[in-house]
Amino acid sequence: xxxxxxxxxxxxxxxxxxxxxxxxxxxxxxxxxxxxQDFSDLVESQKINVTHILIAGDITQTAAYDEFDLASKKSxxxxxxxxxx
Numbered sequence: 001x002x003x004x005x006x007x008x009x010x011x012x013x014x015x016x017x018x019x020x021x022x023x024x025x026x027x028x029x030x031x032x033x034x035x036x037q038d039f040s041d042l043v044e045s046q047k048i049n050v051t052h053i054l055i056a057g058d059i060t061q062t063a064a065y066d067e068f069d070l071a072s073k074k075s076x077x078x079x080x081x082x083x084x085x
Contacts, residue, residue: 004050004082011071012061020074022066036074040081050082 015021017035032038042048055075060067 001052002050003052003054004048005054005056006078007055007057009055009071010058010061011074012064012067014061020070022064022070036077036081039078043081048082053079053082 009020010016011020011022013021013023013026016030017032018024018027018030019033019035021030059071
């Protein structure tokens with residue numbers, strides 16, 4: 001079994017990644033403009049191949065429905081990226 005653990009996504013208005021923000025135009029606390037592209041590049045360059053994925057830690061900032069909705073939408077492309085690596 002090969003396990004990948006992602007943690008502390010903190011999807012919400014103060015997300016560190018712009019694509020995980022519910023306020024993507026507010027760049028005040030952003031240091032990653034495109035997490036998906038960075039993640040995809042890492043998977044490809046390191047040839048990451050996993051059988052299981054665990055998303056742990058703080059998935060959202062405030063546990064608001066819109067944050068969980070965005071987390072769900074943004075997690076699917078990450079999972080697809082790993083499936084086809």
